[in-house]
Amino acid sequence: MKAEKFTLLRHFDGMPQPSDFQLESEDLPELKEGEFLCEAEFLSVDPYMRPYSKDLNPPVTMIGSQVARVLESRSDKFPVGCRVVGALGWRSRTVVSEDMPSAVFGLRKLPDLGDLPTSYALGSCGMPGNTAYFGFLEICKPKEGETVVVTGAAGAVGSLVGQIAKIKGCRVIGFAGTDDKCAWIRQLGFDVAINYKTCADIDAALKEAAPDGVDCYFDNVGGMLSFQIRKQMNLFGRISVCGFISSYNEKTGEELKLEIPEKLILFKQLKMEGFIVTRWDQEETWNRGVEQMASWIREGKIQVQETVTDGFQNMPQAFIGMLKGENTGKAVVKVNAQ
Amino acid sequence: MKAEKFTLLRHFDGMPQPSDFQLESEDLPELKEGEFLCEAEFLSVDPYMRPYSKDLNPPVTMIGSQVARVLESRSDKFPVGCRVVGALGWRSRTVVSEDMPSAVFGLRKLPDLGDLPTSYALGSCGMPGNTAYFGFLEICKPKEGETVVVTGAAGAVGSLVGQIAKIKGCRVIGFAGTDDKCAWIRQLGFDVAINYKTCADIDAALKEAAPDGVDCYFDNVGGMLSFQIRKQMNLFGRISVCGFISSYNEKTGEELKLEIPEKLILFKQLKMEGFIVTRWDQEETWNRGVEQMASWIREGKIQVQETVTDGFQNMPQAFIGMLKGENTGKAVVKVNAQ
Numbered sequence: 240m241k242a243e244k245f246t247l248l249r250h251f252d253g254m255p256q257p258s259d260f261q262l263e264s265e266d267l268p269e270l271k272e273g274e275f276l277c278e279a280e281f282l283s284v285d286p287y288m289r290p291y292s293k294d295l296n297p298p299v300t301m302i303g304s305q306v307a308r309v310l311e312s313r314s315d316k317f318p319v320g321c322r323v324v325g326a327l328g329w330r331s332r333t334v335v336s337e338d339m340p341s342a343v344f345g346l347r348k349l350p351d352l353g354d355l356p357t358s359y360a361l362g363s364c365g366m367p368g369n370t371a372y373f374g375f376l377e378i379c380k381p382k383e384g385e386t387v388v389v390t391g392a393a394g395a396v397g398s399l400v401g402q403i404a405k406i407k408g409c410r411v412i413g414f415a416g417t418d419d420k421c422a423w424i425r426q427l428g429f430d431v432a433i434n435y436k437t438c439a440d441i442d443a444a445l446k447e448a449a450p451d452g453v454d455c456y457f458d459n460v461g462g463m464l465s466f467q468i469r470k471q472m473n474l475f476g477r478i479s480v481c482g483f484i485s486s487y488n489e490k491t492g493e494e495l496k497l498e499i500p501e502k503l504i505l506f507k508q509l510k511m512e513g514f515i516v517t518r519w520d521q522e523e524t525w526n527r528g529v530e531q532m533a534s535w536i537r538e539g540k541i542q543v544q545e546t547v548t549d550g551f552q553n554m555p556q557a558f559i560g561m562l563k564g565e566n567t568g569k570a571v572v573k574v575n576a577q
Numbered sequence: 578m579k580a581e582k583f584t585l586l587r588h589f590d591g592m593p594q595p596s597d598f599q600l601e602s603e604d605l606p607e608l609k610e611g612e613f614l615c616e617a618e619f620l621s622v623d624p625y626m627r628p629y630s631k632d633l634n635p636p637v638t639m640i641g642s643q644v645a646r647v648l649e650s651r652s653d654k655f656p657v658g659c660r661v662v663g664a665l666g667w668r669s670r671t672v673v674s675e676d677m678p679s680a681v682f683g684l685r686k687l688p689d690l691g692d693l694p695t696s697y698a699l700g701s702c703g704m705p706g707n708t709a710y711f712g713f714l715e716i717c718k719p720k721e722g723e724t725v726v727v728t729g730a731a732g733a734v735g736s737l738v739g740q741i742a743k744i745k746g747c748r749v750i751g752f753a754g755t756d757d758k759c760a761w762i763r764q765l766g767f768d769v770a771i772n773y774k775t776c777a778d779i780d781a782a783l784k785e786a787a788p789d790g791v792d793c794y795f796d797n798v799g800g801m802l803s804f805q806i807r808k809q810m811n812l813f814g815r816i817s818v819c820g821f822i823s824s825y826n827e828k829t830g831e832e833l834k835l836e837i838p839e840k841l842i843l844f845k846q847l848k849m850e851g852f853i854v855t856r857w858d859q860e861e862t863w864n865r866g867v868e869q870m871a872s873w874i875r876e877g878k879i880q881v882q883e884t885v886t887d888g889f890q891n892m893p894q895a896f897i898g899m900l901k902g903e904n905t906g907k908a909v910v911k912v913n914a915q
Contacts, residue, residue, distance in 0.1 A: 290844075461839035483839040496834040501799035501821040505851035506628075513843035 240267045240276065240311075242332035245554055247301045251292060253490040255562065260301065260555045267334050275317045277307035277325070277333045279551065282572045283361040284558040285395070286459075289487040301329040301554075304366065306349060306357050322349035324360045331551050331574060343369075343520050350529050355536060356545075362395050362569030363536060363543045369528040370481060370516040371399035376407075377519075378479035378512050379455035383408035386449045388468050391459030391484060392429065393420035395569035399532070400457045401429050402541045409455070412448045414464060416564045423567055427542055441467050452476075460485045466497050472507055480513040488562060544568030550575055578605045578614065578649075580670035583892055585639045589630060591828040593900065598639065598667075598893045605672050613655045615645035615663070615671045617889065620910040621699040622896040623733070624797075627825040639667040639892075642704065644687060644695050660687035662698045669889050669912060681707075681858050688867050693874060694883075700733050700907030701874060701881045707866040708819060708854040709737035714745075715857075716817035716850050717793035721746035724787045726806050729797030729822060730767065731758035733907035737870070738795045739767050740879045747793070750786045752802060754902045761905055765880055779805050790814075798823045804835050810845055818851040826900060882906030888913055 246261045270276060282305040291302060304326050312319045314337040325346030327333040339346040349360050362368060374396075381387055387404040391397040392413025404411045405428045413429040415421050421432035431448040438444050445453075445468065452473035458465050461483025469478065486495060504511060519525060535541040546566035548557035551574045561570040584599045608614060620643040629640060642664050650657045652675040663684030665671040677684040687698050700706060712734075719725055725742040729735040730751025742749045743766045751767040753759050759770035769786040776782050783791075783806065790811035796803050799821025807816065824833060842849060857863060873879040884904035886895035889912045899908040 458839065461837055465837075465839065480839050480843045483837065483843060486837060486840065494836050496836055498832050499799055499803075499821065499824060499835055500838045500849075501796065501803065501818050501851070502824065503851075504849060505818045505821060506853070508851050508853055508856065510848065510850040511838075511842060512848040513839070513841075513846050515844070515846055518846065 240332065241265070242267050242330055243551060244331070245301045245329035247292060247295060247297045247299055249297050250295075251289065251488075254488045255289065255555070255559050257555045257559070261298075262552060267332060270311060270313045270334060272313050273337045274334055275312035275314045275337065276310045277305075277323060277327060277335050278310045279305040279307045279327070279331050279333075279574045280322075281306045281358040281361055282329065282551070282554060282574065283366075284554065284561045284570045284572065285367070286482055286484050286487065286562065288558065289484075289562060302326065303329050304344075304361060305330075306360050307333070317348075322357060323347065324349050324365060329554050341522065343517055343525065350526065350533075352533055353537070355533060358545060358547075358571050358573070359533075359536070359543065361571055362545065363399055363541065364529050364533050366516055367395040367569060368399060368532040369519060369525060371396045371403060372528040372532055373519045373524075374479050374481050374514050374516065375400045375403055375455075375457050378514060379457060379477045381407050381409050381455050384410075385454035386410045386412065386451060387455040387457065388412045388414070388445070388449065388453050389429075389457045389459070390414045390435075390464060390468070391482065392424050392432065393417075393567050394459060395566075396481060397457070397459050398424060398427060398544070398568055399541065402427055402535075404455075405429075406535065406540055410449070412445070412453075414460075420567055423544070435464055442470070445471050455479070457481060458483070462486055462495050463497065469500070469503050469509070472503070472509055474507055476507060476509045478509060478511040480511060484562070546570045548572045578670065579603070580605050580668055581889060582669070583639045583667035585630060585633060585635045585637055587635050588633075589627065589826075592826045593627065593893070593897050595893045595897070599636075600890060605670060608649060608651045608672060610651050611675045612672055613650035613652045613675065614648045615643075615661060615665060615673050616648045617643040617645045617665070617669050617671075617912045618660075619644045619696040619699055620667065620889070620892060620912065621704075622892065622899045622908045622910065623705070624820055624822050624825065624900065626896065627900060640664065641667050642682075642699060643668075644698050645671070655686075660695060661685065662687050662703060667892050679860065681855055681863065688864065688871075690871055691875070693871060696883060696885075696909050696911075697871075697874075697881065699909055700883065701737055701879065702867050702871050704854055705733040705907060706737060706870040707857060707863060709734045709741060710866040710870055711857045711862075712817050712819050712852050712854065713738045713741055713793075713795050716852060717795060717815045719745050719747050719793050722748075723792035724748045724750065724789060725793040725795065726750045726752070726783070726787065726791050727795045727797070728752045728773075728802055728806070729820065730762050730770065731755075731905050732797060733904075734819060735795070735797050736762060736765060736882070736906055737879065740765055740873075742793075743767075744873065744878055748787070750783070750791075752798075758905055761882070773802055780808070783809050793817070795819060796821070800824055800833050801835065807838070807841050807847070810841070810847055812845055814845060814847045816847060816849040818849060822900070884908045886910045
C-alpha cells in the first residue's frame with residue numbers, strides 16, 4: 240500500500256515557504272497484530288504548527304491532526320470503517336497501533352457528532368473548539384455584562400470564543416484583518432468588529448467600542464495589538480494567552496520588543512495566563528467540551544465556517560495561507576477520494 | 578500648634594532629588610468635635626510612593642503612612658495617648674477626623690503587637706507584611722518542595738516573602754544588590770542569594786541555584802532580571818507581580834523594551850498576576866495577616882530588620898536612599914522627640 244507524506248526539510252525562518260516541504264511517497268508495511276491502516280479524509284492546518292515546529296529535528300514528517308477512516312485493521316478496537324481523529328502528521332495513509340495514547344495529540348475515535356460534518360472534529364468539535372471553550376471560560380471566567388475582546392476573531396478559535404462570550408451575555412469586540420472577516424464576525428453576533436490592518440487609531444477605536452473598559456481579553460495574536468488592548472483593561476481584568484501569531488513568523492534577530500508588561504499588570508491587578516489545551520485532555524473533561532460545542536452548534540447558537548482546501552498535495556499552501564490570514568474560520572484540507 | 582510637612586514640588590523625572598521636596602511649617606487649626614491631633618513617631622518610605630506620585634498634582638503634601646500618637650483629642654474613639662497607623666502623608670503633626678476610613682491607605686488603630694516595636698506596624702506587621710503574606714501565598718500558592726525566586730529579596734517585602742516560603746517548605750533563591758544584603762538573606766534562611774549587580778552570568782547562576790526550574794516567582798523589580806527569571810520557570814509556574822522598581826526611576830522616553838512576554842507565558846502556561854495589597858483590606862482579612870506575621874516573628878520563624886533614619890527633616894534622603902537600595906529590610910524614619 241502506497242502513502243504520501245510531507246517532510247519538513249528545514250526549520251522555518253520567517254514565513255514558511257513551499258520549498259520548506261517535500262512531498263514523498265512511501266510503501267507502508269504489512270499490518271501487525273493490533274495495528275490498523277488509516278486513510279486521511281480531512282487534515283488540519285493550525286497556527287500552533289509554526290512555533291511547535293521549532294522542536295522538531297528536520298528532515299521529519301510534518302506534524303498535524305487528521306480525521307481518518309480505517310481501511311484495514313488487525314485491531315478489534317479500531318475495526319474497518321470506523322473513523323478516528325489523531326495526530327498522525329501530514330500523511331495520506333498511516334499505519335497506527337491501537338496502543339497510541341488517547342489524547343488530543345494522540346488518537347481518539349471520532350466523537351459522535353450526529354449530523355454535523357466529520358471535519359468539525361478538527362475544529363469546533365475538536366482541539367480548536369475546546370481551546371475556545373476551556374481557554375476562555377476557565378481562564379477569563381467571564382461574567383454577564385462584561386466586555387470581552389478577542390483577537391484573531393475570524394479564526395478557528397477566535398470566532399468560537401466570541402460566540403461563547405455572547406452566549407454568556409458579554410459585550411464582544413473582535414479584531415480581524417480584513418473587512419470581509421469583520422463583516423462575518425458581526426454576522427456571528429460580535430457587537431463590534433475592528434479591522435486592525437486598516438484602522439488608523441486602534442486606541443481610539445477600542446475606546447469607542449469599549450467605553451467601560453475591557454474585562455476579559457482572549458489573546459490569539461500577541462505583540463503590539465495585545466499591548467494596546469491591555470492598556471484599556473479594567474481593574475482585575477483577565478487575559479487568556481492562547482497564541483501570539485503576530486510573532487510566529489518573525490525572523491531570528493528581528494523579534495518585536497515592547498515596554499515591559501509588569502507596569503500594567505501590577506497597577507490594574509491583571510491576571511495573564513497562558514494555556515495549552517492539553518491541560519483539559521482527560522477523556523471526560525475533553526468530551527464535555529466537545530459535546531457542549533456540538534450542542535450549541537445544533538441549537539444554532541454557534542455558527543461554524545470552514546475554509547476548505549482541496550487535495551492533500553496542497554497542504555503547504557493551506558498552511559501558509561492560514562498563517563497569512565487567508566482563511567475565515569477553520570482551515571482544513573480535504574483529501575480527494577483516491 | 579505648629580507642624581512640619583514635606584511638599585512635593587513637581588513630578589519626579591528619573592531618580593527623585595532632594596530639591597523635588599520642600600520642608601514647610603504650618604499652623605494647625607483648633608480641633609473640632611470628632612477630630613484629634615496625631616504626632617508622628619515613625620514614618621514609612623516605600624517604593625510604591627515613586628510610581629503613585631505620578632497621580633498627584635504638585636505642589637501637594639507627599640503621600641505616606643506613619644505610626645502616630647494622639648496628642649490631643651475631641652474624639653471618644655481616638656483618645657489622647659492611643660496610637661494609630663495611617664496614611665497621613667509626610668507630616669510631623671496632623672489633625673485627623675475620626676471619620677477617616679479604616680483602611681491601609683486610610684487610618685487604623687495600631688494593632689496590638691505586644692512586645693514588638695510599634696514601627697513594625699509600618700513593616701512586617703503592616704502593609705509590607707501583608708503584601709508579602711497575601712501577595713505570595715494567595716497568588717503563588719506555593720507547595721512544599723517547590724522552588725521560589727524572590728527579587729528585591731533584602732527589601733521590606735522580599736525578605737519576608739523568602740522567610741514565608743521557607744516556613745512553607747520551599748527552596749528559596751533571592752536576588753539582592755549587595756554582598757552584605759546577600760549575606761543577610763542567607764542568614765534569614767534563603768538557600769541561595771545572588772548579587773544581581775556583580776553576577777557575571779545571571780542565567781547560569783540561576784540554573785545552578787534552581788536545577789529543577791522555578792515554580793514561583795515573587796517579582797519586586799520587573800525588567801531584564803524578571804525576564805531572565807521567567808525563562809527558567811517551570812510549566813504552570815506562578816508569578817506574583819508586586820513591583821517593578823527597576824523601572825520606577827526611568828526617565829520619560831527611556832523606558833526599557835524587551836521581547837514580548839506572551840511567548841513564555843503561553844508555552845510554559847504561566848500565570849502572571851499583579852496585585853495591590855488593598856485587595857485584602859477588609860478588616861478581618863487584614864488583621865489575620867498582621868496577626869500571623871506577628872506570631873511568626875515572636876516564634877523566631879521570621880526575622881525583621883529595619884533601616885532607621887533619624888529625624889523628620891531627613892524624609893527625602895531616606896526615600897531616595899531606599900530607591901537606590903541603600904536600605905536592608907524596612908526603611909523607616911524616626912521622628913526625634915520634640
